[in-house]
Amino acid sequence: MHPVLDLTLMRKAFITGITGQDGRHLAEFLHGKGYKVFGMMKGQHNPRAELLRDEFPYVEIIPGDLTDLTSLVTALEQVQPDEFYNLGAISFVAMSFNQAELTANVTGLGVLRALEAIRMVGGAQNNPIRFYQASSSEMFGKVREVPQTELTPFHPRSPYGVAKVFGHHITMNYRESYGLHASSGILFNHEGPRRGLEFVTRKITNTAARIKLGIEKELVLGNTDAKRDWGYAGDYVKAMWMMLQQDEPDDYVIATGETHSVEEFLTLTFEKVGLGDWKNYVRHDPKFLRPAEVDLLIGDPSKAKTKLGWQPEVGFDKLVEMMVEHDIAYETRRLKK
Numbered sequence: 590m591h592p593v594l595d596l597t598l599m600r601k602a603f604i605t606g607i608t609g610q611d612g613r614h615l616a617e618f619l620h621g622k623g624y625k626v627f628g629m630m631k632g633q634h635n636p637r638a639e640l641l642r643d644e645f646p647y648v649e650i651i652p653g654d655l656t657d658l659t660s661l662v663t664a665l666e667q668v669q670p671d672e673f674y675n676l677g678a679i680s681f682v683a684m685s686f687n688q689a690e691l692t693a694n695v696t697g698l699g700v701l702r703a704l705e706a707i708r709m710v711g712g713a714q715n716n717p718i719r720f721y722q723a724s725s726s727e728m729f730g731k732v733r734e735v736p737q738t739e740l741t742p743f744h745p746r747s748p749y750g751v752a753k754v755f756g757h758h759i760t761m762n763y764r765e766s767y768g769l770h771a772s773s774g775i776l777f778n779h780e781g782p783r784r785g786l787e788f789v790t791r792k793i794t795n796t797a798a799r800i801k802l803g804i805e806k807e808l809v810l811g812n813t814d815a816k817r818d819w820g821y822a823g824d825y826v827k828a829m830w831m832m833l834q835q836d837e838p839d840d841y842v843i844a845t846g847e848t849h850s851v852e853e854f855l856t857l858t859f860e861k862v863g864l865g866d867w868k869n870y871v872r873h874d875p876k877f878l879r880p881a882e883v884d885l886l887i888g889d890p891s892k893a894k895t896k897l898g899w900q901p902e903v904g905f906d907k908l909v910e911m912m913v914e915h916d917i918a919y920e921t922r923r924l925k926k
């Protein structure tokens with residue numbers, strides 16, 4: 590039998606948040622590395638299951654939910670993965686203000702349940718399950734230091750950020766208390782054509798494309814002064830995998846080391862779409878302002894560069910270009926349907 594087809598020889602990865610931007614990039618990346626990929630999905634008749642099957646027929650869907658410990662234990666007993674990537678979360682910061690309790694349960698306590706399930710199921714004696722936690726630059730919130738490193742104190746500004754701080758600390762705690770191979774990637778904003786339309790970058794590139802094609806007239810936004818360290822999601826999932834290949838678990842900032850404002854993102858997008866000055870199309874609406882804002886994020890990825898040998902390949906200009914090109918093509922296809 591060809592070794593790649595022998596399931597007993599394939600390394601197995603279990604991913605929560607499989608239908609999100611990062612889950613899809615990671616599934617593709619790990620499949621390319623010869624892994625058998627399992628994706629956890631909640632609910633009955635989840636419409637995303639069909640989409641996932643069409644896009645990634647090689648991903649095996651496993652039922653389970655981060656709010657249900659028993660389902661996590663059952664899933665791990667069934668899959669017996671080598672690596673567990675916890676990407677599942679309520680990840681939209683704005684929504685976390687309205688659904689704070691749900692966010693705490695899924696994004697925060699979900700990490701504790703995942704770690705407990707690993708403790709219960711364990712994995713093979715000589716091959717314990719390795720765990721990746723998707724920590725976030727949102728934990729830095731009202732930043733205490735510029736740029737932010739693995740040692741910068743946290744000051745979260747949203748229920749989402751607070752839940753991620755819990756997830757980060759409980760991952761460290763289980764590593765230190767029980768010797769789990771558990772690592773956290775403190776990922777700064779990462780985008781791309783697969784980004785959900787609710788996030789500001791994709792909202793901008795998609796609406797600009799729709800304005801260009803005459804489908805829409807304006808783009809309505811909140812705070813355009815905010816600055817973010819924006820990288821490409823495809824580069825960032827590679828860093829997740831690299832962390833789990835290390836002998837020792839650890840925490841790493843994953844970022845580009847550059848920051849840009851929402852206004853800079855607008856300028857570049859509207860130039861690339863060929864619409865000129867974005868100010869002619871953008872309207873401000875206070876309904877998109879948050880009760881507390883994160884004004885400036887910029888990460889220092891030196892540790893990831895030195896210890897993992899990781900560095901981003903797609904820069905800001907290229908990222909905007911990829912997203913704009915994708916959205917023009919995507920909206921054109923939709924128009925023809």
Ligand code: G4F
Nearest residue numbers: 680682725726727777778787788789790810811812815877
């Ligand atoms: O695109 P955003 O919603 O991303 P945000 O809040 O930075 O969070 C993202 O990055 C985090 C990493 O730091 C992740 F952990 C998190 O899961 C998520 O992926 O907003 C970016 C900025 C904010 O300052 C927001 O106030 O854009 C500003 N903004 C202005 N108008 C808007 C809008 N954001 C959104 N989503 N929609 C607007 O209309």
